[in-house]
Amino acid sequence: MAQKNNQSVERAFLILEAIADNEGIGVSDIAREVALNKSTAFGIIKTLDNLGYIFKDETTDKYHSSFKLKELGEKGSAGIGILEFARPYLEQLSKKYGEIIHFVQAEEDVVLYIDKIESTKSIRVHTGIGGMMPLYCTGVGKAILATRSKEEIMNYLNKTKLEKYTENTITAKGDLSKEIFETKKRGYAIDNGENHEDLYCLAVAIHNKQGQGSHAVSISLPLFRKDNYNLDEMIDDLKKVRNKIEKYF
Template sequence: MIQSVNRAIKILDFVSTNHMARLVDISRGLGLNKSTVHGIVATLEEMGCLRQDQSTGRYELGLKLFELGQSVMANMDIRAVAMPYLLELSRKYEETVHLAVLSGDEVIYIDKVDSPRSIRIFSMIGGRNPAYCTGVGKILLAGLTDEKLSRVLEGIRFRAITPNTITDANSFVEHIRNIRRDGYATDNGEIEEGLSCFAAPIRNHLGSVTAAISLSGPTQRLINDNSAKLIEDVVDCAQTVSIQLGFAPALAGDNSFFLK
């Protein structure tokens, strides 16, 4: 380990837990020579990792660290983070689990775990489907602001893929309101008769809905007396992934799909 790098990290850790620390505080707290601390602190300040209050001479963390933290969060591979939880959910119910993102008015499946059963849903990683008639699509649309949702809906040509597909824009908007209230979405044979799914939102560190998880399978296996527990597990799975991505549930408003 390079000693100067080690000391620099220790100084940053110390300042993060001892807000507005003086040079003498850092020196004493870490047991380092004051001149050594001064040299490292000056370098960290020049790089934007520390900032000195000119009126008091005390130090706090700089904006460069915030920028680096934002970059880490933005580049975190959601698939790698989510996969262990997708596997766990799929194994518990022996159904297909999808991870999807929104692209315009469509959803793209970026990862999945197949059901081991002979009768199961067919899908492909990289495949697309209309957002308005899929569980993941509806949950992702529900995560948009009203303004963004309106723009997307303007470009959707609603058509009846099955007898259960919602084809009226006003009815669909009301459906989205219910999804926001409930915190999950259901597809009950809306894109393929006899197949259903439950979906829940994945949030990033800022609280924005960036992806969705769904559990899909034959309607007779999903829509039954066990549905409430299944929905609970899908929502818990999505929230666990969200927390791994830096989301803090305490930031969310009570019974609201949007953050306050």
């Protein structure tokens, strides 16, 4: 029989996660997010504040994670690699959506697939771990490309031959430039059957300490299942996973 969690400890960690996932959050919003009444939440928040793991911005009455908490996280993650660190968050996406989850690393002008969770549904895509694909025709690649400076993006476009993988692959450099800068503006990338026909993909880049897009995570699904999902919610979930993985750096 599984041992039950200590309720007080569990509540404290839920509150820490709620604060870490938001850029400043008030007591009422924290209580709502962790499903506690306001007075109970406030007591735990006050203790975490006294211990120095969070702090209150007196001008906004909102709480933030402290340097002490971030330092503790860095100590904990120092002994593990990014694959091991990221895997639980990839599994969260897989459990919720049951679609293909990819995790890639940027390697100059290509992406290297370093982890993958297969769909639990009727689809398989042959993107093996260790495989490489161009930046311009994949969601993960475009997400990474969009984190680069305007000069770096233009240099990439000028030197790259845009080969056609499907009917939807963007091969006109003007169109691809527009797509990359739209991706930069909206904060996530879309692959609309550009690499694998009839496959739709949403992706977000993961930034390292230098602010560079060093990795990316994506959810891929067949176009015919696209309308089954709330895509705004899917994008939001990808961004939450990105924020958590970025704590590795």
